[in-house]
Amino acid sequence: MRPAELNRLTVQESADRYVELVRAKTSTGALSPATAEVYARDVATFVRLAGEEVVLDDLTGEDLDAVLLAFARKPDGRRAEPDGRLQSASSQARFRRSVSAFFKHAALAGWVQVDPMTSSTVTARERGGLAAQRRALTREQAQGLVGAARLLGAPGGQAAEPSTGPGGRRVRRDQRTELRDALIVLLLTAVGPRVSELVRANVEDFYTNDGVRYWRIFGKGGRTRDVPLPDDVARTLEGYLAHGRPATQEKALLLSWRGRRLARGDVQAVIDRVQRWVEDDRRRSVTPHGLRHTTATHLLADAVDMDAVRRVLGHSDLATLGRYRDELPGELEVAMRSHPLLRPPGRGGAGSSPAAAPPSPAAGPPEGPVSVAEQDRRPL
Known part of the structure; x- marks a missing residue:
């Protein structure tokens, strides 16, 4: 004992x-x-x-x-x-x-x-x-990492400050990688690509449609998917293309300061470097695949449609997506505190409005599209 x-x-x-x-x-x-x-x-x-x-x-x-x-x-x-x-x-x-x-x-x-x-x-x-371990970051840990990336990528932020390398050596401006590192972390955390998809990305894969920036991701099995970028990520991308990417004929999006396409093994070092800007109590080691888990876990925990998450991650079926949904500390307690059947009237709970009552059998089937869940409830 x-x-x-x-x-x-x-x-x-x-x-x-x-x-x-x-x-x-x-x-x-x-x-x-x-x-x-x-x-x-x-x-x-x-x-x-x-x-x-x-x-x-x-x-x-x-x-x-x-x-x-x-x-x-x-x-x-x-x-x-x-x-x-x-x-x-x-x-x-x-x-x-x-x-x-x-x-x-x-x-x-x-x-x-x-x-x-x-x-x-x-x-x-x-x-x-x-x-x-390839495990999702908690919300606090993920927000700490995203906050560090925003700090590095913001105009006038750390990317604009003098930078030093090993031994205190001053890093030349043409060797700076803060904007690129910020973009890598934001893409991994917000979009959740496979690391192979990230390093294969070319500048021409990013396009604008109706004012929204999209990334055409070339995934497994020759499949492609077009994923809209969140505003913060799109702004960091524009900043990197304008001020952080070396001037070169190379078509790769992510380049070393020498102008070469990044390799898969370089991405972990980038994450570790950005982690240095995260507060100690919010920092946790994570792999690129762990950030893919983080994307899936937090989108699903925030009640984003499962099929939308599947399409963002490039999975062929929902069964695969289930393996990416990691358990978060305290999520069961939050779910029970906001139980939909126990909410008081007037706050979206059961019986909060007459519209919530089921239609009478005489009314016939409802018009318009019917959800899969409602189809399952109908008698055969």
């Missing part, structure tokens, strides 16, 4: 106690010395990445996501002469298992109230390494 009182140890203190316990298990034969040293090494790495003086119980799932992804990007130090190679997929998976075992013990020992690994979104894959 968990102790009644929480012991607020620092990361370093808890790690020292845990490693001492792990090494003690070698004397009983419960662990081999080699395995114990692997645990000890991984925990020592965790301490360096998380911070020695941080209280262990203050770490959240988002903090652990940052630690796990930082380890994945860390050069492999086992080689005598570093060659630039990062941690292998198996090393990343092993590190996650070591951290998970450490926090399981911490929860039992009373060093943390709740195991933060249960809310970590970074999963381990033996072949693909550690990666942010």
Whole structure:
């Protein structure tokens, strides 16, 4: 059982106690010395990445996501002469298992109230390494990311300010990518394209009809779909085409500052870069496909017609769309608070107006189109 009182140890203190316990298990034969040293090494790495003086119980799932992804990007130090190679997929998976075992013990020992690994979104894959889980952002997280993109893409915003690269080096104006990065994030979050559709997009795929900007998306199986862009996204697109896109004969929409079409792998780095402008309490690692889930989840949660969402995402049937609808925290509570059958009269509830009453059988079938739901209710 968990102790009644929480012991607020620092990361370093808890790690020292845990490693001492792990090494003690070698004397009983419960662990081999080699395995114990692997645990000890991984925990020592965790301490360096998380911070020695941080209280262990203050770490959240988002903090652990940052630690796990930082380890994945860390050069492999086992080689005598570093060659630039990062941690292998198996090393990343092993590190996650070591951290998970450490926090399981911490929860039992009373060093943390709740195991933060249960809310970590970074999963381990033996072949693909550690990666942010393909899960929708909450409304607050998505709005934080959109707000950061708007800040970068706004006239006179961060895109107009002096920019610095690694080591404080000033980035030349012709190497600036803020407008492009803002456009990428807004397109992914608002329209939800596949990352392959995004990097394949050409300037000529965007057109205007009756004052509305459209994106003709070339999707799977040679299918195309024309999706209208929200006003904010359309304005950012215009700003990027006018001031952010390099002058070149290349037809691709999204270009590197050298004028080359972006690759699929470049998009994750763009999202991570924009995430730096998001407030800490609203930031969460997410993949491009996770933003596709975010688009579907929030459109459906806001009662947008399912078939319209299907057409935006380019799915061939509604069954596929169901896999993109992720569960949002608190949505069941909101649904029950606004239950349509329990609303008081006059607020759109049952019995709020005579028009809500069903027609009498003598009246015959209603004129005009009939919804699928009403057709299902009619007797055969």
